[in-house]
Amino acid sequence: MTHTSRLENCFAALKQQNRPALVSYLTAGDPDAETSRRLLHGLPKAGVDIIELGMPFSDPMADGPAIQKAALRALNNGQTQAKTLEMVRRFRTEDSTTPIVLMGYYNPIYCYGVERFLTDAAKAGVDGLIVVDLPPEHDEELCQPAAQHGIDFIRLATPTTDAKRLPKVLANASGFIYYVSVAGVTGGSAPTPERLEGAVAGLRKHTELPIAVGFGIRTAEQAAAIGRYSDAVVVGSALVDCIENANTPDEAVERVHGLVSELAESVRACREVSEEHQF
Amino acid sequence: MNQPVDVSKSLPDANGLFGSFGGRFVAETLMPLILELQDEYTTAKNDPEFQRQLAYFQGDYVGRPSPLYFAERLTEHFGGASIYLKREELNHTGAHKINNCIGQVLLAKQMGKKRIIAETGAGMHGVATATVAARFGLPCVIYMGATDIERQQPNVFRMKLLGAEVIPVTSGTGTLKDAMNEALRDWVTNVDDTFYIIGTVAGPHPYPAMVRDFQAVIGHETRAQMLEKKGRLPDSLVACIGGGSNALGLFHPFLDDLDVKMIGVEAGGKGVKSGLHAASLNGGTPGVLHGNRTYLLQNEDGQIIDAHSISAGLDYPGIGPEHAWLHEQGRVEYVSATDDEALEAFQICCQQEGIIPALETAHALAEVAKRAPNLPREHLMVVNLSGRGDKDMMSVAHHLGEKFGVKQL
Numbered sequence: 001m002t003h004t005s006r007l008e009n010c011f012a013a014l015k016q017q018n019r020p021a022l023v024s025y026l027t028a029g030d031p032d033a034e035t036s037r038r039l040l041h042g043l044p045k046a047g048v049d050i051i052e053l054g055m056p057f058s059d060p061m062a063d064g065p066a067i068q069k070a071a072l073r074a075l076n077n078g079q080t081q082a083k084t085l086e087m088v089r090r091f092r093t094e095d096s097t098t099p100i101v102l103m104g105y106y107n108p109i110y111c112y113g114v115e116r117f118l119t120d121a122a123k124a125g126v127d128g129l130i131v132v133d134l135p136p137e138h139d140e141e142l143c144q145p146a147a148q149h150g151i152d153f154i155r156l157a158t159p160t161t162d163a164k165r166l167p168k169v170l171a172n173a174s175g176f177i178y179y180v181s182v183a184g185v186t187g188g189s190a191p192t193p194e195r196l197e198g199a200v201a202g203l204r205k206h207t208e209l210p211i212a213v214g215f216g217i218r219t220a221e222q223a224a225a226i227g228r229y230s231d232a233v234v235v236g237s238a239l240v241d242c243i244e245n246a247n248t249p250d251e252a253v254e255r256v257h258g259l260v261s262e263l264a265e266s267v268r269a270c271r272e273v274s275e276e277h278q279f
Numbered sequence: 280m281n282q283p284v285d286v287s288k289s290l291p292d293a294n295g296l297f298g299s300f301g302g303r304f305v306a307e308t309l310m311p312l313i314l315e316l317q318d319e320y321t322t323a324k325n326d327p328e329f330q331r332q333l334a335y336f337q338g339d340y341v342g343r344p345s346p347l348y349f350a351e352r353l354t355e356h357f358g359g360a361s362i363y364l365k366r367e368e369l370n371h372t373g374a375h376k377i378n379n380c381i382g383q384v385l386l387a388k389q390m391g392k393k394r395i396i397a398e399t400g401a402g403m404h405g406v407a408t409a410t411v412a413a414r415f416g417l418p419c420v421i422y423m424g425a426t427d428i429e430r431q432q433p434n435v436f437r438m439k440l441l442g443a444e445v446i447p448v449t450s451g452t453g454t455l456k457d458a459m460n461e462a463l464r465d466w467v468t469n470v471d472d473t474f475y476i477i478g479t480v481a482g483p484h485p486y487p488a489m490v491r492d493f494q495a496v497i498g499h500e501t502r503a504q505m506l507e508k509k510g511r512l513p514d515s516l517v518a519c520i521g522g523g524s525n526a527l528g529l530f531h532p533f534l535d536d537l538d539v540k541m542i543g544v545e546a547g548g549k550g551v552k553s554g555l556h557a558a559s560l561n562g563g564t565p566g567v568l569h570g571n572r573t574y575l576l577q578n579e580d581g582q583i584i585d586a587h588s589i590s591a592g593l594d595y596p597g598i599g600p601e602h603a604w605l606h607e608q609g610r611v612e613y614v615s616a617t618d619d620e621a622l623e624a625f626q627i628c629c630q631q632e633g634i635i636p637a638l639e640t641a642h643a644l645a646e647v648a649k650r651a652p653n654l655p656r657e658h659l660m661v662v663n664l665s666g667r668g669d670k671d672m673m674s675v676a677h678h679l680g681e682k683f684g685v686k687q688l
């Protein structure tokens with residue numbers, strides 16, 4: 001047991017290297033349990049710094065078609081909350097440093113039982129939670145209990161989060177802040193670079209926590225551009241699309257890890273490049 | 280007239296909770312808007328000018344008050360309780376749904392919103408929304424499950440005639456819950472200019488309370504009308520439940536009158552034991568969906584299970600959070616009626632009263648058929664005749680056509 005969390009260690013190390021974290025999103029159990037396990041286990045080697053693992057839900061209201069379909073593929077192949085936690089536990093037997101953040105909706109956690117879920121998640125080696133439909137108004141449901149279990153509750157800030165609301169959003173946040181680059185669902189339109197940089201700078205004035213940016217980031221170029229000023233870049237739908245478009249499990253693994261490598265390379269170089277190109 | 284104690288003043292609490300039910304379980308992107316809506320609604324509720332406009336449109340546009348009609352032949356037919364029908368099917372657009380839509384569109388105007396969206400199941404809420412959007416000159420997008428589009432063709436056409444864009448939703452099972460998911464996705468993408476008119480007493484706070492308040496006109500009128508006709512309050516109230524707006528609209532003004540019994544009728548589909556039903560209270564467990572905590576049809580892992588009902592408007596795996604609370608309080612009794620029972624009651628209503636009810640409404644009538652015969656004539660039973668059945672001709676022909684020598688419409 002260390003005193004600092006895996007997330008803290010990860011961000012501290014990357015700060016030393018002066019580069020942003022690459023955060024990948026995949027849905028647990030997509031397209032099936034075994035392929036999903038292979039996908040997960042290969043992520044760090046392909047260059048992922050922080051893993052977001054989606055807990056599939058039948059009614060993902062904040063997700064676009066790509067992640068909706070991923071959830072259905074996983075559920076149709078028998079994925080459950082227990083299996084998702086078991087995936088993390090197995091992953092931890094091989095990798096004790098890469099942070100894992102579970103992402104999803106409240107109902108599957110609520111039905112599993114909040115205390116039981118947090119106990120099992122902490123035991124499995126989960127570092128943080130992102131629960132889309134739990135705004136700070138409901139912090140007593142999961143955010144505060146999670147802290148008791150040493151699990152970070154990662155808060156989303158969005159283009160609609162104004163100065164009046166921001167303190168409330170940040171109050172019980174931990175781990176990092178996830179800035180949702182566009183008002184909308186996952187897999188939607190790409191953010192406008194200028195507005196985004198300003199928004200991240202604005203957020204920084206109010207929090208010491210690292211700031212990740214996600215939603216609509218698909219390419220190495222986008223990731224590099226955003227990684228110049230954010231502490232982490234999240235890519236989800238683009239990876240999930242690789243699974244959808246693959247004809248075999250092997251091809252899915254190859255495509256996902258291939259795209260991850262590309263993204264990883266570009267975030268590793270993004271701040272050097274930006275200096276060279278400053279006119 | 281003596282104003283009843285208004286329970287709406289006490290619940291929900293400031294966080295939108297009815298006991299542990301309700302709340303605001305939405306993405307952060309929507310929170311500022313939901314808080315703004317709550318403020319605007321609170322202001323409107325106490326604004327005489329808003330209330331004056333609402334009353335004007337409810338009167339001259341919707342056609343309120345709707346009659347409380349003594350159904351003499353139905354009463355004779357069942358041979359027991361005196362049955363009164365609250366004729367919401369006579370409202371403009373043929374259902375109670377417009378009571379709420381008028382209220383919400385006035386709020387949308389007040390908030391300066393430029394675009395209206397809604398989900399719909401049976402299409403009655405979609406038609407009512409398209410109607411008020413046309414009346415107020417706002418573009419309108421209606422999300423409707425592909426399955427429902429099939430079984431409610433007349434309403435799809437009506438919405439289009441009224442200038443709305445109807446977007447078929449194929450995700451999930453292509454029914455009401457999926458339409459609601461898609462409407463929420465639209466809303467989160469177009470937060471700045473869009474007003475989401477939710478069609479029932481569900482969704483994040485303030486919707487359950489707001490929709491209830493706009494529908495409570497049903498109960499307030501019923502109360503006054505029954506007092507005028509019989510000099511006393513009714514003994515029981517019966518209404519069908521999809522999300523629960525027509526039921527709560529009728530029940531709410533009577534909640535403090537403990538002698539008034541209330542019965543909500545869920546859609547039992549092929550029977551609650553069959554697993555193919557839409558009875559969230561009778562066959563579900565508490566969970567969180569579409570912005571609120573309530574009873575849901577779900578598996579033990581918290582995945583939502585598809586609802587099944589002959590009636591598209593009841594085909595929803597949840598129920599408004601206030602009903603969940605009233606259920607746990609024991610204030611309202613929640614029962615269910617099967618597809619077959621509803622079809623049977625549907626025909627009885629047609630033949631005894633010359634009123635073709637909506638298939639949703641027929642579920643309430645099915646409960647009347649079970650209950651009324653065992654009650655004395657002095658028992659005053661009010662049924663919310665929530666809508667008319669023209670939209671259901673195709674579905675009914677599918678099930679009963681042969682009996683009438685009709686193959687297909």
Ligand SMILES: Cc1ncc(COP(=O)(O)O)c(C=O)c1O
Nearest residue numbers: 403479521522523524525592666
């Ligand atoms: C005529 C009619 N009654 C009832 C309902 C069910 O909705 P609620 O339970 O909100 O009244 C509908 C929904 O479409 C309807 O069209």
